[in-house]
Amino acid sequence: MAQVVLEKLTKKYDEVVAVDCIDLHVRDQELIVLVGPSGCGKSTTLRTVAGLEEITSGQIRIGERVVNHVAPKDRNIAMVFQNYALYPHMNVFKNMAFGLKMRSIGKSEIEERIRRAAEILGIADLLHRKPAQLSGGQRQRVAVGRAIVRNPDVFLFDEPLSNLDAKLRVTMRTELVKLHRRLETTMIYVTHDQVEAMTMGDRIVVMQNGTIQQVGPPLEVYDSPANRFVAEFIGSPPMNFLEGTLVVDEGGMHVNVANTPLKLPQDRMDRYAAYTGKKVSVGIRPEDISSNQSDLRKQGLWSPLRAKILSSQLLGADSILQLACGDNEFMARVDPHETYGPRREIDVQLNMSKSHLFDPNTGKVL
Numbered sequence: 001m002a003q004v005v006l007e008k009l010t011k012k013y014d015e016v017v018a019v020d021c022i023d024l025h026v027r028d029q030e031l032i033v034l035v036g037p038s039g040c041g042k043s044t045t046l047r048t049v050a051g052l053e054e055i056t057s058g059q060i061r062i063g064e065r066v067v068n069h070v071a072p073k074d075r076n077i078a079m080v081f082q083n084y085a086l087y088p089h090m091n092v093f094k095n096m097a098f099g100l101k102m103r104s105i106g107k108s109e110i111e112e113r114i115r116r117a118a119e120i121l122g123i124a125d126l127l128h129r130k131p132a133q134l135s136g137g138q139r140q141r142v143a144v145g146r147a148i149v150r151n152p153d154v155f156l157f158d159e160p161l162s163n164l165d166a167k168l169r170v171t172m173r174t175e176l177v178k179l180h181r182r183l184e185t186t187m188i189y190v191t192h193d194q195v196e197a198m199t200m201g202d203r204i205v206v207m208q209n210g211t212i213q214q215v216g217p218p219l220e221v222y223d224s225p226a227n228r229f230v231a232e233f234i235g236s237p238p239m240n241f242l243e244g245t246l247v248v249d250e251g252g253m254h255v256n257v258a259n260t261p262l263k264l265p266q267d268r269m270d271r272y273a274a275y276t277g278k279k280v281s282v283g284i285r286p287e288d289i290s291s292n293q294s295d296l297r298k299q300g301l302w303s304p305l306r307a308k309i310l311s312s313q314l315l316g317a318d319s320i321l322q323l324a325c326g327d328n329e330f331m332a333r334v335d336p337h338e339t340y341g342p343r344r345e346i347d348v349q350l351n352m353s354k355s356h357l358f359d360p361n362t363g364k365v366l
Contacts, residue, residue, distance in 0.1 A: 004049060004061070005025050005061040010055065021058070024212065033200055034190045034204075041207055051072035085143065092127045092130075121141045189201070198218045239284065241330075242262075242282040255280060257326070258305075272366060275357070275366060280358065285354065289330070290349045319333075321340055
């Protein structure tokens with residue numbers, strides 16, 4: 001097993017910069033997830049590690065070896081793609097054995113590796129079948145098994161669950177996390193699905209426009225986003241943003257939103273002092289907005305806000321209210337057993353202890 005280190009990694013296609021001078025250290029035996037919207041550079045980054053794309057500048061190290069000019073077959077990595085890439089005329093056993101035969105590995109060793117991988121993935125009874133006789137989930141397991149038998153230093157996954165239905169994706173996410181723990185190997189996983197990133201990664205890497213916006217454990221990135229892009233991208237529903245002005249008066253520090261003061265924790269006075277009188281964006285997640293007065297007994301600094309209900313979406317365990325206050329629209333996650341009619345006005349409470357302030361021009365967290 002091995003660490004992967006990217007130093008000032010840049011990849012250009014003519015004048016288009018796909019990956020822009022990024023630094024990243026993937027620790028040995030870590031499962032790290034690259035996440036971001038389409039075109040952010042996450043798959044290109046993965047393909048440069050695999051050697052499928054030649055880098056423009058920078059350095060890639062796998063273990064202690066610089067692999068910039070090492071052929072993909074000599075990097076001792078295994079890659080699992082979105083489209084499975086199984087040979088349709090070969091059965092499962094032959095698909096898994098093909099790469100090993102090309103490396104002149106002995107027959108008994110091949111059989112032992114395939115047997116062990118098939119048992120881990122629960123496909124031992126499918127070895128005689130061809131891909132057309134398998135479900136999508138079974139084909140994905142075979143593709144993973146083909147990677148496992150190579151005993152690579154690093155596993156690379158490029159959106160491997162995108163072709164599966166929602167229920168199967170949840171199952172396969174769990175299986176891949178269990179597989180990582182069992183194999184104790186280094187894995188780099190690419191996805192556009194932030195739920196997938198949050199549930200799978202030891203750390204997640206949020207990317208935008210070829211750059212890394214934030215790296216950290218999932219909960220750290222969720223609770224303390226580095227900028228507005230990360231705050232909006234991570235979370236479902238995403239973080240709300242209310243536009244207002246930062247004010248300091250005899251009542252303390254607050255943000256004036258639609259002529260309503262949202263009180264800020266006093267321990268942030270020094271941190272925000274330079275922005276007094278300036279426009280700011282208040283970021284707050286839907287679960288930190290409540291319509292239930294009993295929530296106010298919980299820990300936190302709550303501020304009231306009068307809002308109009310635009311719509312209500314019942315999700316089962318909770319409901320999502322779409323609300324409006326002045327020019328601001330925002331969402332609240334509330335008790336599904338309460339009745340919320342459209343166009344009705346209600347008083348909601350915002351837990352300002354969980355709020356964040358952002359510069360409305362740069363998007364940076366204050």
